[in-house]
Amino acid sequence: MRITCPICGPRDRREFYYQGAAVAIERPAPDAGAEVWDDYLHNRDNPAGETRDLWYHESGCAAWIVVTRDTNTHEVMGAELADDAKAERP
Amino acid sequence: MIELTARTPFDGLLPIEAGALRLSEAAPARMTSLAPYRGRDKALSEALKAAHGMAFPAPNRATGREGARAVWFGQRMALLIGPEPDAGLTEFAALTDQSDAWAVARLEGEGAAEALARLAPLDLREGAFKRGHTARTELGHMHASLTRISGESWRIMVFRAFARTLAHEMREAMQSVAARAGV
Structure with missing residues (x-):
C-alpha cells in the first residue's frame, strides 16, 4: 500500500502512523453540549466504502494528513494536509 | 576533577568497508x-x-x-x-x-544506492533520486535523512542514539551487496 503525501509524494505505507477517523479535526465548540461532545469523543462510524482517516507521516516530513480511501476496494483516493482540511471546513 | 573526553557519535564504530563500499563518519559540523x-x-x-x-x-x-x-x-x-x-x-x-543530536555518516562507492535500497522503502536509482535530492524516510526502522551528494556518495543522518544500530544495519546491507557484486 502506498500513500501520496501532499509534501513528499508517493511513499510506502510503513513510513506512516495510523491515527484513526478524521474526526479529530472537527472539534466541537466548548459549549456545544454533552451529547455533541460524547459523539465526538466516543462514537465512530465503521463505513463499508469511502472513509477519511488521519495519518501521520512519522518517518517522513512529520505532517498530519487526511487520507480518503475505500474500505471495500482498498483504493486510496487522495490525501491532503490536515491543516488544509481543517481550513476548508465551513 | 574528572577529565571528560568528547566523542563523536560513531567513535569506534566506523569506518566500515565492504567490497567497493565504504561508510565513514562525516566531519562534525x-x-x-x-x-x-x-x-x-x-x-x-x-x-x-x-x-x-x-x-x-x-x-x-x-x-x-x-x-x-x-x-x-x-x-x-x-x-x-x-x-x-x-x-x-x-x-x-x-x-x-542540532549539531550534537544527529549521527552523520557518508556512504561512498559503487553500489551505494543498492545498499541503501535494502533498508529504505524508496526508489533510489539515479534516474529517480538524483544528485541534490534528499528524503526523510525510514532506514531499517529508524527515522532518517538521506541525501545524494554526488553519483555514488550519500549523506545519511539518524538520531545520535541510533549510531550503533545504523552501523550494524549498514554493515549487513553493504556486505550483502558486496557479496553479490562478483556473481
Missing part, C-alpha cells in the same frame, strides 16, 4: 534547523541566500554545496549544515542548534 514562521517562507529564503548563498530548499531537495548546505528536513523545515547561522535569520524563522 554546525547543524541548525530552520523553521520559518507562518508567511515568512519567502523572506527567510531571501535572507538565507544573502547570508549563506543558498535558497531555502524545496521538499525533497538540498541546496548549497560542501561546507554550506541546506537540506530539506521535513514539513516547512530545513537543516543548515556548516556555517554558524546568521543572526538575521531569527527574524523569519525559529532556529534550533
